[in-house]
Amino acid sequence: MPPLTEGTVDQLTGIDDLEYLRTVDRTLLHRWALSEVFLTDARRVDDTRFLAAAQLPPTHPYYTDHLVHDGRVPDPLLLIECCRQAETYAAHVFHDVPRDAKFILRSWSWRGLGPAAVLPPGPARLAVQVSTVRPQYRGSELRGLEYHMDLWLGGAPVGAVRLEASYLSAPMYEAARSHVRGRTPAPRSDTHVAPDAGPEVAPHLVGRTDPRNVVLGDARTDGRGGATARLRVPADHPSMFDHPLDHVPGMVLMEAARQLALFTANDRRGSLSRQAVTAFSATFTTYVELDAPVSLEAVPVDADPAGGTAVRVSVRQNGVEAAAVTVELGDALPAGE
Template sequence: MNPRSAALSRGCRPLTRADSGTKDRVANFVLVSRGRVGPRCTTTRFRERRCVCRRVLGKGGQSPMTVSTATFASGVRALEFVRSVDRRLLHRRALSEVFLTDTVAVDGQRFLAGAQLPSSHAYFTDHVGHTVVDPILLLECARQAETCGAHTHLGVDGDTKFVLQSWSMRLPGLFAAHSGDPAELTVEVTTDRPADATTPARSVTYGMRFLLSGEEAGEARMTVGYLSSGTYSFVRSKRRGSPPVSSDDVTTLPATVAPADLGRVNPVNALLVDPVRDGEGISAGVRIPNDNPSMFDHAQDHLPGMVLTEAARQAALLAGARLLGRPAHETTLVGFDLGFAKFAELDAPTTVDVVPEGENGAIRTFRTTFRQNGDEVASGTVETTAVPASHRSTR
């Protein structure tokens, strides 16, 4: 199997028993929202799911693969796309940041989620040079599906903390997917939570398949732990030696990289500070974007996984431009695989290091590492590719 096929296989395959060896890192989770936890559930229940995301990205011009959820969700009601779900189920303060419209249980382990993608958004559609659906927007919809589904279908209490251990995404159908205006997204979600579980969820792995206006875009996987508020506060203070800092008390500093160099227009969406050439790669600081209402919808006591993933994307785009001659406005994220070892604290400088690892066909892979005070807090890979002519614009 070539490296690209292997990468697709890792990102799209059903969860197997081999995955159950992932070590539990309760004290080192990166918070994505709020939940309750204990030992990690290692039971896997993805055998009925077949990966259908094997198409490799090319230069464009692919014929769309129209699919339906009939096999996955036979006999359940259709998803609705007429209103937003309760923002509190998504741990969101602003209604403008709520994209999920509905969820429907299929059985004890599976559910469907629907979302409407915004036609215009200050963060998610702020891209120069192309009209590709933002993969980070799809990731946010996946996060909202997980958060709402945990509360609605898995019995996770409202007074909890949701803690991200790892996530990955592969989008081989990104360019074939029809966006519409606005586009409707269906997410098929399969969990490894036992269907007959009677105890509160402690750690759950979610496999997600994206159908964008009925056409397959790709898949994502994430593992999330659940901690009671009291346990979370204890763990955070114990590991730090003091209570964590709130983002409300942190001074906002601007990025020093021009937004155009990151494929952006609005400076508030830029995250990188003082990038330098470091060996075969690039190293940059990561600012705390508490002036960005999408990245910090509400106060946080750390840099969330969504922000680190955005920083990883920007670092890869910058490295591609400066080291490989690939302009950011002609390049898009198409995949990533990131694990989170520690909380990214708000009172310590954060750096991201990216090194080009290799190229297979149209896909370029970058090794990505986040550090604070010399300690690794997150790491993994990011994949980018050139935007086909069919999706380029003059904006």
């Protein structure tokens, strides 16, 4: 089975057999709400490869709420979420990771390929080819795996995702969390009130239209092309916190980094009407807790040769960098425009 970047969907054995009729069991994706389930099929090719299918919603209160292109191009974070669902499903079904195991995100990235694909009027079909590498075992139990994913939408490549995850049994996870927090139990997002993050940022300054999707507070530019902000933990958000958690999930940190990168672009260029994310990469080194303030700092890095810009966002808590996210921005228009 050749890499997707070298072939076409029609050349890939099994792609045409993927089904888009119904979503898979939501519990295998660690999701409560059916509206947050996008994976419709996953089929194993061999011990290290599988194919997956997902249906992208034509409208969604979070994933299609964007100023750029009026939501007509796929949100990179939606594509990453589809890949996360494929990884989680595969870990349980293909690799026998227990259902009560805890999944730890180590790193992930997405890079677009070519002009942004235009979404069809109705639901869009996403096809994903996955190769797994560098498995880590403890005895017979899978403890870690890397996923290399190539994505197709309507017969056109829409990017490549790389994802690294670790898997811990429930007792080992509890022991690890206790070691980090000492005698203080981790609060849950459904009962804990997060620290105040200061004045809420206006949605249009971070590429949004709905204030409920804004996760930054007290955002300020530094006069050198960078910016700082504090994280507004959206514990009641139905997409970012689909179910109660004892930490801030990586997807929220990615969203915060995207918003701060767009905030810096807005300050430099005066408008977000043409700014699109063309690549993401992130590493996560420790859990972000719910009961301590979280700060973000954005610093411009080397510009893309094609004319885009890149921003590195450091996510810090208690004086420690918990995550580092690089967001690349460009003036990309949808295909044909």
